[in-house]
């Protein structure tokens with residue numbers, strides 16, 4: 001792999017192109033549109049040139065997004081981002097759709113290597129079939145509502161303990177051994193969130209209406225199958241998602257109930273309340289492993305090195321190229337992400353560290369995404385660097401688990417063991433949450449036009465199914481509105497089951513690693529290097545795991561996790 005970020009050679013797109021200016025992009029699209037595509041060589045050259053153009057546009061979007069999220073209080077950066085999304089991208093989408101049609105109608109398409117390009121052809125054919133120019137305006141409106149949603153969340157502060165906190169800065173209180181403090185913190189945050197429910201629910205209703213309209217425009221009666229195609233879910237459908245929900249209900253829910261009973265017993269409680277889930281049940285004080293970005297980087301660097309020295313070398317590229325912005329500060333958007341800058345083919349990592357172990361876990365996760373991006377650098381075709389989300393999250397969640405096995409490189413044995421146990425328990429708990437959010441979306445989009453009360457009732461039923469043992473008495477309204485805190489429902493419809501699919505794969509990578517480290521790492525890296533060039537089940541197979549959402553698969557994985565939790 002080429003680690004040195006050599007400047008890409010632009011064969012088609014001028015290096016001076018300003019990809020934020022539609023008039024500069026149009027002649028390049030027109031050039032591609034006009035070329036003869038009679039021979040395979042012509043078509044392959046065309047695909048590479050198109051990749052150059054789309055990579056430059058993608059990189060422009062990425063840089064503006066990064067700039068905005070790093071400085072949400074900078075109006076100019078926000079405007080630059082919005083300009084790109086609202087004025088440039090709608091035009092680009094129409095031009096890109098015309099290229100899809102040009103590609104699909106190319107005389108040379110029949111002679112193209114169907115095995116090598118199968119995933120590309122399948123993707124472009126579907127994209128083209130569901131594309132409607134009228135939907136670009138609806139997508140613009142959707143993005144506007146999503147920006148409003150982010151602005152509301154970003155503006156929320158909780159007065160607590162004599163100072164203002166972001167919602168994220170409240171997290172350390174939930175780890176406190178002082179139960180009364182945890183409860184006060186939970187209730188303080190809830191009181192503030194509650195005041196925003198009406199406006200958030202308004203936004204959500206408008207998003208649902210827009211999404212329903214987009215599906216109708218494309219000839220679908222309901223949004224679900226349209227969105228599955230839009231997300232490129234070719235290798236599984238709604239039936240597999242429902243199978244996954246049942247498997248979680250039967251295998252994971254009982255295991256979490258068992259862990260919760262044990263947690264309640266250790267904490268001396270009859271039942272767990274919502275503020276009893278993050279505290280260390282063995283009475284250990286909260287672990288605060290670092291204070292600065294430098295220290296956070298050093299911890300993860302040591303862990304990556306222990307997993308495999310190549311990961312350390314790759315992480316050092318990100319440090320050297322200043323592609324890390326990891327600490328929470330005022331004026332920064334919430335959350336964490338990895339974003340590939342497609343022009344230089346290097347990843348950028350954004351996070352909001354506050355000094356807790358969870359931040360280390362986040363950097364291991366985003367590190368996994370970054371290694372994935374770096375391992376795909378050699379693909380000149382943009383579509384091959386664009387790996388499926390399910391595989392992306394497999395890369396990141398696997399790296400969390402591999403890192404967990406090597407935390408001793410940076411933590412005391414006690415701290416490492418406690419973090420490992422907490423993470424493994426968290427995996428089971430999050431699987432019940434993933435199933436809840438996914439089941440909720442299948443319910444909502446399957447019943448367009450239901451009332452807000454019906455929606456709440458549906459959520460309550462789902463939570464009775466997946467988390468029956470938590471005690472929400474006196475907080476029934478908060479339980480009924482719990483879903484509204486899940487930002488994916490607003491920003492990425494139906495994007496959530498991917499985490500469940502990926503976790504199932506990551507648990508298999510982790511098991512492989514405990515059996516044979518060398519071979520597990522070799523397969524992990526080989527699978528990542530395939531990028532998006534193969535269908536999902538093949539990518540999984542290359543990583544040494546099975547694409548299987550069934551009850552029997554989950555039963556074995558849950559037993560393994562429970563055995564590992566018990567072993568410490």
Ligand SMILES: [Zn+2]
Nearest residue numbers: 365369393396
């Ligand atoms: Zn991720």
